[in-house]
Amino acid sequence: MKTLIVGLGNPILTDDGVGVKVAYAVEKSLEPNIPKNITVTEASVGGLRLMELMIGYDRVILIDAIMTSNGHDYGHIHELTLEDLRQITPTEHSASAHDTSLVTALDAGKRMGLHMPTAFDIIAVEVENVMDFSDEPTPAVAEAIPIVTKMVLEQL
Amino acid sequence: MKQKITIDPITRLEGHGKIEIFLDEEGEVENAYLQIPELRGFEQFCVDRPAEEMPRITNRICGVCPEAHHMAGTKALDALFDVEPSSAVKKVRELFYQAFYCTDHTVHFYALGGPDFVLGPDSDPAERNILGVIHKVGVDIGMEVINCRKRNHHVIKMLGGRGIHPVAGLPGGWSVSVTEEMRVEIEQIARENVAFAEFSLKLFDDVVLANQDYVDLIVSDAFTHKTYYMGTVDENNQINFYDGMIRVVDPEGKEFIKYHPKDYAEHIAERVEPWTYLKFPYLKAVGWKGFEDGIDSGVYCATPLSRLNATDGMPTPKAQAHYERFYETLGSKKVDGRYQPVHHRLATHWARLIELLYAAERMLELATDPEITEPNLRVAVKTTPTEGIGSVEAPRGTLTHHYKTDENGILTMVNLVVGTTNNYAPIAMSVKKAAQSLITKGTVITEGLLNTIEMAFRNYDPCMSCATHSLPGQMPLEVTIKDADGEVVANLSQFVEK
Numbered sequence: 001m002k003t004l005i006v007g008l009g010n011p012i013l014t015d016d017g018v019g020v021k022v023a024y025a026v027e028k029s030l031e032p033n034i035p036k037n038i039t040v041t042e043a044s045v046g047g048l049r050l051m052e053l054m055i056g057y058d059r060v061i062l063i064d065a066i067m068t069s070n071g072h073d074y075g076h077i078h079e080l081t082l083e084d085l086r087q088i089t090p091t092e093h094s095a096s097a098h099d100t101s102l103v104t105a106l107d108a109g110k111r112m113g114l115h116m117p118t119a120f121d122i123i124a125v126e127v128e129n130v131m132d133f134s135d136e137p138t139p140a141v142a143e144a145i146p147i148v149t150k151m152v153l154e155q156l
Numbered sequence: 157m158k159q160k161i162t163i164d165p166i167t168r169l170e171g172h173g174k175i176e177i178f179l180d181e182e183g184e185v186e187n188a189y190l191q192i193p194e195l196r197g198f199e200q201f202c203v204d205r206p207a208e209e210m211p212r213i214t215n216r217i218c219g220v221c222p223e224a225h226h227m228a229g230t231k232a233l234d235a236l237f238d239v240e241p242s243s244a245v246k247k248v249r250e251l252f253y254q255a256f257y258c259t260d261h262t263v264h265f266y267a268l269g270g271p272d273f274v275l276g277p278d279s280d281p282a283e284r285n286i287l288g289v290i291h292k293v294g295v296d297i298g299m300e301v302i303n304c305r306k307r308n309h310h311v312i313k314m315l316g317g318r319g320i321h322p323v324a325g326l327p328g329g330w331s332v333s334v335t336e337e338m339r340v341e342i343e344q345i346a347r348e349n350v351a352f353a354e355f356s357l358k359l360f361d362d363v364v365l366a367n368q369d370y371v372d373l374i375v376s377d378a379f380t381h382k383t384y385y386m387g388t389v390d391e392n393n394q395i396n397f398y399d400g401m402i403r404v405v406d407p408e409g410k411e412f413i414k415y416h417p418k419d420y421a422e423h424i425a426e427r428v429e430p431w432t433y434l435k436f437p438y439l440k441a442v443g444w445k446g447f448e449d450g451i452d453s454g455v456y457c458a459t460p461l462s463r464l465n466a467t468d469g470m471p472t473p474k475a476q477a478h479y480e481r482f483y484e485t486l487g488s489k490k491v492d493g494r495y496q497p498v499h500h501r502l503a504t505h506w507a508r509l510i511e512l513l514y515a516a517e518r519m520l521e522l523a524t525d526p527e528i529t530e531p532n533l534r535v536a537v538k539t540t541p542t543e544g545i546g547s548v549e550a551p552r553g554t555l556t557h558h559y560k561t562d563e564n565g566i567l568t569m570v571n572l573v574v575g576t577t578n579n580y581a582p583i584a585m586s587v588k589k590a591a592q593s594l595i596t597k598g599t600v601i602t603e604g605l606l607n608t609i610e611m612a613f614r615n616y617d618p619c620m621s622c623a624t625h626s627l628p629g630q631m632p633l634e635v636t637i638k639d640a641d642g643e644v645v646a647n648l649s650q651f652v653e654k
Contacts, residue, residue, distance in 0.1 A: 012201065012216050044219030044320060048263055048286065052305060100267045100285050108287045112298045133201035 004057040004117070005040045005152060006050070008064040014134045015074075015127035015141040018148075019063035022123075025149040038156065051105035051116075059119035061152055066124035075140030076126040077148060082106070085122065121155060123148055175609060177591050177637045179645070183598025186640075187447070188588040189434065189580075190613050202570040207236055207541060207561045211325040214557065214572070222321050223256035223312060224550035224575070225557075227398070230325030232557040235418065236544025236565075237537045239328030244530035248315065248330050250398040251342065251522040252322070253548070255311035257397060257515035258304065258349050260551045261460075261508050264617050265356060266301045269505045272611050273364045277373065281607070293359070304352045307345045314338055328535040334528050343523040349516035350474070357478055357509050364506075365485070374502040375486065378593045379612065381585055382407040382449040382499045384439060384456035386578065387466030388549045389414075395467040395514065397549040403466045404439065407451050409496040413441065417547035420556050420573065425454075427581070436581040437573070447585045455585070458553030458578035459616055460507040465497035470510070472517035478510045501586055504615040508551075541565045550575035552617050576618045586612040600637060600646050 007023025010016045020042045027040040034040070039057075043050055054060055066078055086103045100108075109116045125148060128138045137145070180186040202213060211229035215222035227249065234241055241249070264270075267286040271279075275288045283291075290298035309319065315332050316322025324331045334342070364370045373379070384407060388400045393411075402420070406412045415423055426435040427444045438444045438454035445453040456462075470476040483495040486503060490496075498507075522528055540563050547556040553575030560569035590612035594601040637646040 010216055010219065012213065013195065042320065044216070044222070048267055048302075048305070049219075052302065052309070100287075104285050104287050108290055108298060109302075111287065111290055112295050112302065114302070131195055133195060133197045 001037060001058045001119075002056065003038050003059045003061065003156065004054060005038065005061045006053065006063070007040075007042045008044070008046070008050070008062065009042075010044060011042075012133055012135050014129040014132050015125075015137045016065050016130040017135075018065050018125045018127060018137060018141050018145060021137070021145050022063045022148045022152065025145060026152050029149065029153055035156075046102045046105075047100045048105045048108075050102050051109050054106075054117050055109065055114050057115075057117045059121075060117045061121045061123070061155060063123045063125075063148060063152065065127040065130060067127060067130070072126045073140065074126055074128040074138060075144040077144055077151070078122075078124040078126065080122040080124055082120040082122070123151060175587060175636070177587075177595070179595070179598065179637065179639045181640045183596070183639070185588055185592045185595050187429075187584070188591050189584040190587055190618065191434075198572070199570045203567050205567055207544075207559055207565045207567050208233060208327065210557070210559060210567070210570075212321065212323055215321045217572075218574075221256075221260060221550055221552070221575075223253065223316065224548055224555050226316070226322045226325055227253055227548045228546050228550075228555045228557040228572075230327075230330075231399075231546025231548065232544045232559050233325070233327040233546070234544070235546055236541045236559055236561065237327040238539040238541075239535050239537055241328050241330075242530075242533070242535070244527045245328070245330050245533050245535075246399065247522050247525055247528050248332070248334060248530075248533060249325070251334070251519060251528065252312065252315040252324070253398050254515045254519035254522065255308040255315070255342075255345075257551060258308045258353075258512065258519065259312070261512040261515065262301060262304050262352075262356075264551070265505065265508060265512070268617065269508070269614055272614065273360075273370055273505070277607055277611055278604070281610075293363075297359070300352060300355070304349065307348060311342055311345055314342075326534060327537050330533045333531045333533050336529055339523060339529055343520065346516060346520035346523045350513070350520060353509065353513035353516045354474065357513060360506060360509055374500050374506075376500075378589060378608070379501045379586070379615075380499050381457075381501060381582060381589070382497075383453070383582055383585075384412060384442070385462035385465035385497055386456050386458040386554055387463035388417075388547070388554065389467055390471065392471070393468040394471040395463055395469075395511075396471075397515070399548075402547070402554060404456060405466050405497065407449070407497065407499070409465070409491060409494060413439070417554075417556060418545040420545065420547070420558075424573070434580050435577075436584070437578055438581065447581060447588065449585070455581045456578070457582040458575065459504050460511050460551075461498065461501070461504040461615075462553070463549060464507045464510065468494050470514050472514050472521070474517055475510055475514035478513060482506060482510060501582075501615050502611070508617075552576050553578040576616070579616045579618065583613050583616050583618060586616070595637070598639070598645070 007019035009019045011020045023040055023042050125144045177188040178186045211226045214225040214229045271284040271289050274292055275284050313319040317324040317332055384404050386404050388396050389403045390396045390400045401414050403414045404412045424437050425440045426437050442454035470479045486498045488495045541561045543560045545558045555575050556573040558571040561567050590608045594605045639645050
């Protein structure tokens with residue numbers, strides 16, 4: 001099964017880059033013998049661009065920041081499905097102001113007959129600050145990074 | 157940093173595009189604006205870092221156009237270290253940059269702006285997206301869009317050194333040289349881009365221009381503003397995305413001013429209003445006269461439409477033919493040898509496709525230029541740095557990077573004027589006019605208000621990623637209407653989680 005691990009976000013925007021930081025950590029744990037069927041990458045924008053990255057893969061593990069305003073503590077780890085993205089609050093980066101949402105883009109990909117992943121695991125970390133430039137996440141989000149990294153590795 | 161005046165405390169907006177409309181005592185629209193969350197502390201983040209890191213830091217600001225920030229940052233380093241890039245360096249950079257334009261303009265037309273026309277302005281917002289476009293015009297066209305983006309992302313990766321955040325820019329140079337094998341591949345890609353751009357213009361003809369209702373909508377007063385227009389031009393006053401002088405034409409089409417990008421601060425000032433934290437750039441020499449149309453108001457616009465209005469023509473033959481057709485079709489007359497500006501904001505979508513064709517043609521010219529395979533694209537830096545300014549035309553408007561350093565090249569000051577910022581005042585005016593068409597004497601016609609407002613600002617392709625980083629869903633939109641006492645009289649929304 002060809003698997004893509006994508007960390008989404010901006011690593012210099014405090015908590016926003018939590019997904020990217022997890023992806024780096026996953027890559028480091030797998031090195032130097034990253035299995036041939038696994039690709040680890042980062043991405044900064046959702047919509048079509050993100051869908052295009054996924055073409056040809058069977059499974060995707062997506063790590064992103066989320067702000068649900070549901071009273072969850074910062075650093076809370078959400079495990080979501082694609083249906084959740086369709087129906088509940090999207091994660092921070094799964095959509096792009098410049099084009100469309102990931103879900104719409106994936107539907108478009110399927111409609112065009114492209115080989116799109118059928119298995120999706122979305123891990124989203126409840127974040128506190130995505131408005132200030134900094135390469136250091138807030139403490140609660142920083143604590144979540146090794147936990148999410150372990151979760152991703154266990155899912156492989 | 158200037159003081160930021162804020163009336164309503166801006167809480168995290170969950171990334172919503174939020175519109176605020178203010179009514180006067182009579183219940184008429186007094187002001188309106190698109191609220192764009194503003195990120196904080198970029199200058200502080202950069203200060204004390206080595207300047208040469210800037211092209212790699214600034215391309216992280218925005219997920220949508222890292223290539224534009226990388227290029228403006230690289231050009232600011234040219235100036236900072238006082239190294240003039242060779243003609244081969246400029247050509248390789250421009251080749252990279254045209255590939256970026258081919259991806260960016262394509263996605264706006266097919267995924268964001270085009271659906272308004274392809275599916276119709278009154279269609280269900282849930283279907284007014286790329287999926288709806290594919291449904292209407294066919295799966296094959298969807299694949300053309302994906303393939304266009306794929307082949308140009310391949311070029312960006314080859315020439316930029318990385319796929320998402322390019323790293324090839326050096327002071328005075330470029331770290332990737334083009335081999336003959338790469339050149340052959342890029343030439344083929346450019347040819348496919350030209351064909352795709354021509355196809356897209358044909359689609360615009362068939363779907364939009366052949367429909368009188370759409371043409372009437374484009375030229376309607378509700379979507380028209382007579383402002384100044386800004387764009388970068390070459391020595392022949394023709395459009396250039398990568399380099400040149402900044403030219404501003406007045407609403408009648410006469411050249412108002414032409415300046416070197418390094419002099420931006422002499423010509424552009426920012427207006428602060430008490431009701432928003434956005435700062436509205438305007439032309440210093442004209443002055444701020446409010447959110448007003450006309451030759452006496454310093455409001456200017458920097459978009460694909462602006463660039464066409466600011467140029468005397470397109471440097472490539474096919475784009476030039478479409479440029480002439482654009483002005484002739486929209487009723488512009490030639491005065492003193494140049495077309496009078498088109499002021500219809502919805503024509504920006506058409507202008508964007510003409511720019512797409514220019515980018516493709518120029519890419520082909522560069523890919524077949526004998527100098528493009530020059531292997532030596534680096535120069536030694538010998539000057540002690542002090543200050544540098546670089547600018548490019550980003551797809552959403554003129555983008556300027558300004559850095560100051562100490563004698564060791566460590567940053568002491570950073571200022572960026574990003575593409576969308578130029579258009580804050582025109583966007584506010586367009587939103588206001590759209591709101592005025594449906595709000596009179598305190599009566600709000602809610603039906604169609606969201607659609608009309610969306611169309612009014614979408615043509616600017618406002619990229620909030622420079623100011624903020626993301627938006628969820630399908631452009632969630634929230635409109636708040638407040639009366640003269642600041643009381644909320646209506647709230648409208650779509651795609652907003654409650």
